[in-house]
Amino acid sequence: MGERATSHAVTVEVNGEKVSRIVAARQLLVHFLRDTLGLTGTHIGCDTGNCGACSVIVNGKLVKSCMILAAQTDGATIETVEGLAQDGTLSPLQESFHEHHALQCGYCTPGMLMSATYLLRHNPEPTDEEIRRGIRGNICRCTGYVNIVKAIRAVSRRQATGGHAVTAAAGEEV
Amino acid sequence: MTITSAPVTGEATKTWSGRSMPRKEDGRLVQGQGAFVDDGGMHGQGYAWFVRSPYAHARIVSIDCGPALAMEGVYAVLTGEEAKAMCEAPFFAIAPPPGSLMQEWPLAVGKVRYQGDAVAVVLADTRETARDAAERVVVDYEPLPAVTDGVAAAEPTTPLLYDEAGTNVAWHGVYDYGDVDWALENADHVVKLDRLHFHRFTSSPLECNGAVVNFNRGTGVVDVLSNYQMPMFAAMVVGPTIGVPMNKFNFVTKDIGGAFGIKIGFYPQIAALALLSKKAGRPAKWTEFRTEHMLSAGHGNERTFLDIEVPVMSDGTILGLKARAFDDAGAYLHYEPLGAVIWSQVVPGCYKLKHVRVDYTEVVTNKCPVVPNRGYSRMQHLWLVERIVDVVAHELGLDAVEVRKRNYVQPEDYPYETPNGCIYDSGDLPRSLDLALELAHVDEWRARQRELGTGSGRRIGIGIGSTLDSGTNNFGQSRIINPELPFSGNGEAAFAKLDLFGEINVNLGTTPQGQGHETTAAQVAADILGVTPEDVTVSTGFNQANNSYVGFSGTYASQFAVSGLGAVMGAAQKLRHQIVKLAAFALQAEEEEIELEGGTARVRGDEERAIPFIGLANMVYTNNAGLPASLLSECDLNARYVYVPPFEVPDTVAKTGNLTLTYASQVHVCVIEVDEETGEVKVLEYAAVDDCGKRINPLVVEGQVHGATGLGIAASLYESLDYDESGQLQEPSFYEYHVGTAMDIPDVACGDIESPSPFTPNGAKGMGEGGGAPLHAVCAALQDALGGGGAVVSESHNHWARVYELVHREPGAPRGVEVITRSGGLANDAASL
Numbered sequence A: 001m002g003e004r005a006t007s008h009a010v011t012v013e014v015n016g017e018k019v020s021r022i023v024a025a026r027q028l029l030v031h032f033l034r035d036t037l038g039l040t041g042t043h044i045g046c047d048t049g050n051c052g053a054c055s056v057i058v059n060g061k062l063v064k065s066c067m068i069l070a071a072q073t074d075g076a077t078i079e080t081v082e083g084l085a086q087d088g089t090l091s092p093l094q095e096s097f098h099e100h101h102a103l104q105c106g107y108c109t110p111g112m113l114m115s116a117t118y119l120l121r122h123n124p125e126p127t128d129e130e131i132r133r134g135i136r137g138n139i140c141r142c143t144g145y146v147n148i149v150k151a152i153r154a155v156s157r158r159q160a161t162g163g164h165a166v167t168a169a170a171g172e173e174v
Numbered sequence B: 001m002t003i004t005s006a007p008v009t010g011e012a013t014k015t016w017s018g019r020s021m022p023r024k025e026d027g028r029l030v031q032g033q034g035a036f037v038d039d040g041g042m043h044g045q046g047y048a049w050f051v052r053s054p055y056a057h058a059r060i061v062s063i064d065c066g067p068a069l070a071m072e073g074v075y076a077v078l079t080g081e082e083a084k085a086m087c088e089a090p091f092f093a094i095a096p097p098p099g100s101l102m103q104e105w106p107l108a109v110g111k112v113r114y115q116g117d118a119v120a121v122v123l124a125d126t127r128e129t130a131r132d133a134a135e136r137v138v139v140d141y142e143p144l145p146a147v148t149d150g151v152a153a154a155e156p157t158t159p160l161l162y163d164e165a166g167t168n169v170a171w172h173g174v175y176d177y178g179d180v181d182w183a184l185e186n187a188d189h190v191v192k193l194d195r196l197h198f199h200r201f202t203s204s205p206l207e208c209n210g211a212v213v214n215f216n217r218g219t220g221v222v223d224v225l226s227n228y229q230m231p232m233f234a235a236m237v238v239g240p241t242i243g244v245p246m247n248k249f250n251f252v253t254k255d256i257g258g259a260f261g262i263k264i265g266f267y268p269q270i271a272a273l274a275l276l277s278k279k280a281g282r283p284a285k286w287t288e289f290r291t292e293h294m295l296s297a298g299h300g301n302e303r304t305f306l307d308i309e310v311p312v313m314s315d316g317t318i319l320g321l322k323a324r325a326f327d328d329a330g331a332y333l334h335y336e337p338l339g340a341v342i343w344s345q346v347v348p349g350c351y352k353l354k355h356v357r358v359d360y361t362e363v364v365t366n367k368c369p370v371v372p373n374r375g376y377s378r379m380q381h382l383w384l385v386e387r388i389v390d391v392v393a394h395e396l397g398l399d400a401v402e403v404r405k406r407n408y409v410q411p412e413d414y415p416y417e418t419p420n421g422c423i424y425d426s427g428d429l430p431r432s433l434d435l436a437l438e439l440a441h442v443d444e445w446r447a448r449q450r451e452l453g454t455g456s457g458r459r460i461g462i463g464i465g466s467t468l469d470s471g472t473n474n475f476g477q478s479r480i481i482n483p484e485l486p487f488s489g490n491g492e493a494a495f496a497k498l499d500l501f502g503e504i505n506v507n508l509g510t511t512p513q514g515q516g517h518e519t520t521a522a523q524v525a526a527d528i529l530g531v532t533p534e535d536v537t538v539s540t541g542f543n544q545a546n547n548s549y550v551g552f553s554g555t556y557a558s559q560f561a562v563s564g565l566g567a568v569m570g571a572a573q574k575l576r577h578q579i580v581k582l583a584a585f586a587l588q589a590e591e592e593e594i595e596l597e598g599g600t601a602r603v604r605g606d607e608e609r610a611i612p613f614i615g616l617a618n619m620v621y622t623n624n625a626g627l628p629a630s631l632l633s634e635c636d637l638n639a640r641y642v643y644v645p646p647f648e649v650p651d652t653v654a655k656t657g658n659l660t661l662t663y664a665s666q667v668h669v670c671v672i673e674v675d676e677e678t679g680e681v682k683v684l685e686y687a688a689v690d691d692c693g694k695r696i697n698p699l700v701v702e703g704q705v706h707g708a709t710g711l712g713i714a715a716s717l718y719e720s721l722d723y724d725e726s727g728q729l730q731e732p733s734f735y736e737y738h739v740g741t742a743m744d745i746p747d748v749a750c751g752d753i754e755s756p757s758p759f760t761p762n763g764a765k766g767m768g769e770g771g772g773a774p775l776h777a778v779c780a781a782l783q784d785a786l787g788g789g790g791a792v793v794s795e796s797h798n799h800w801a802r803v804y805e806l807v808h809r810e811p812g813a814p815r816g817v818e819v820i821t822r823s824g825g826l827a828n829d830a831a832s833l
């Protein structure tokens, strides 16, 4: 019987940047992102994989990062909330969450945005029912989901009609 | 060098208060740039992990820390006995005896009293090591019988949690207003209900509790970076216990991932961490995990009402109510027994009940301690009142809408004095109800309900929940619990400052958790200072070093719009006054001639005579030679203001007084469909009409309505915390505790009515907690679906299995309700009562 490794070398691409680290075999991806890489936008809300606060996209798939080990992601491409805005411009979903007051405490928001991003990539014109199903793995305790659904809906319609991001009536800059 | 004066936008003066503005907070939060407690830390910190009891009730025979301490990376282990030895006193007790004899220390001493009670805490170099080490702290327990029933707990034969108290009753008192015996004797009908039970649940914020605490050995200063929502309350409770004066605490909060009152409960952990840090000589960081949160962070109050009697006239006028209430506080009196008086802010609910007697008992049990939970203590009582009104309508065959309208406090009655001296400030309940019925398309649903008839296997139910959100407490009410307490009134502080280059800063004393304080405070300050909200920087969270606090500071009990913004208004007005004075001096004009616009002070009607804020700041901060000393002493451009609401100390014997400043009202209407075969309930339509007086930011207000509605619907249908007979929690994680998801919680149609409060500086009323309206509305809808003569909805939580039982009640099984009709009553002459 060979000796069991207690650590592993991991190389991943996170938000377009390649990083290599030695990680403890038991380290969860979410702790790797938060503690090792300092990407604290990805949150933790439970210990059973039920809340979705830790949602990230790994190799194009929506993943709860508390449910896999960092070591399992060797070679993967990872997208987190920190990578959503490009060159200082918020993504249409980020903008829409702001315009529609789809966040209060903001704790669920990063995970919610990743789930919504994933949803719209695969279903650019979801019905409300599909939106709700798309975020059912993400718990929000503050908003009752009302404005989150509204914010996602607003972006999907724009994308579907090929429209551009409409500035909010109040014109608030973020 | 060119320096541009901030504020830079220079937009013409507009009114910002009252507008739906997207929030200033969002920029950082949508980009993952928030600063939540686990995101931060302190140099050299260790990670703390609590050792918690698997038993609900047990004697601690021994604790062996040896195996844990032998592990590499473990810095220290602190046990309950050790912690006690480091303390000067147990935590301050709100209750008089016998409740005050139910002592609590930072960690359990001698005995554990609930599953999850902390017996020791470990500090280690990593989270993982701390967790492993906690498992190697060997605790020998001798199990004791568990007390899990909040009514049985009061029986003299029930085992005791605290031998030294000699009882499990933490507090008992009778609230007696009007003459309920007379009303019961003279009413046309008396409706009797055996038992109504309001269940235990938690609004469980998505972010768990957390703190990084450092005990500085050099200075004695205790730094507490946490997500605690009422920092100075924690300081006042923890300080005397661990021997730290107020000026040696430095409480700081930043972004908080929801709190809902629950984050008032973890001061024992803060105390334990301070002692652990002292022992280990390094900062202690603790991030609660979800299962730990569900077991030990605190639950909402569970309350059982027995022997309910309701005098009613034949025209549907409800004269009052009589009941016995048993409130189950769990194992320790964390904030309790304040709940035993807080409910009395809303004695008659939304109605003109005149004769009320509640015999109130608060007990301890071997369950997680209760802590304030959105709608704290009023929600339970308001649910009782709403159930009563609803059952009265059903049992007497009256229309549920008409009974409510007949009994509501009417618009012309305000300011309305309740039987216990509370003053309802303003409102229009009948119009709120009409609007809610319209928004929920009730006429159409009634038609659909009739069409459906019987035999379809499905039923439609329509229910109303009318409730109140009482805001801005008079802390004097605590003296009704214990006349010795040194508390009364309320207040909040704010700081407004013109900074070196003319920038505007505002510091709050509050600890926002999503309520948009940075935005609404900026709106209010902008109006007063003639700038835009963008020009006003509001610090995130609470910082004791800002000196922007009073003893009541924090975010709880629906009060920011009044006390928080009252303080911001006062501070901004003070700053404005200084700015105007300086400008009048600089521009050689009269103060009355000065106007502020776009970050510039100018003389009205004279374009030429103006000075930007940066110029005024320069005069004070960096260029003050030759300025009159009197001017400088009056105008330091730093303005602190404390808003104090007008309150008197209540009459603690009669238990009367004005206990809260404002009363926002909520009328909800809910339409459900019940599947008879499965008991499943689907919400078909939901409407909420909120009246919180003048709204500073309607978008934020509506968000609060959505949130309170979502939590309430989830609590009524999905979320419940249940203990088995041995005191084991059945829902200790989000796997078992079914938190409402986007699939469970429906869209909400919102309506609003603005009845300005005559008692507040801005006409606003506190709001946000929501008074549990969805629990009332869902129960009423279910009652409607069950129909006349059907089962009585007597539980606040109605998951599918219970609904199934209600629908399939054995014919002839006891319904727990009785109507006694008297022929010789004061028939129909309700007016004389």
Ligand code: FES
Residues within 6 Å of the ligand: A043, A044, A045, A046, A047, A048, A049, A050, A051, A052, A053, A054, A055, A064, A065, A066, A067
């Ligand atoms: S933290 Fe990953 S699902 Fe909750």
Ligand code: FES
Residues within 6 Å of the ligand: A102, A103, A104, A105, A106, A107, A108, A109, A139, A140, A141, A142, A143, B206, B257, B258, B514
């Ligand atoms: S905004 Fe607070 S949990 Fe969603």
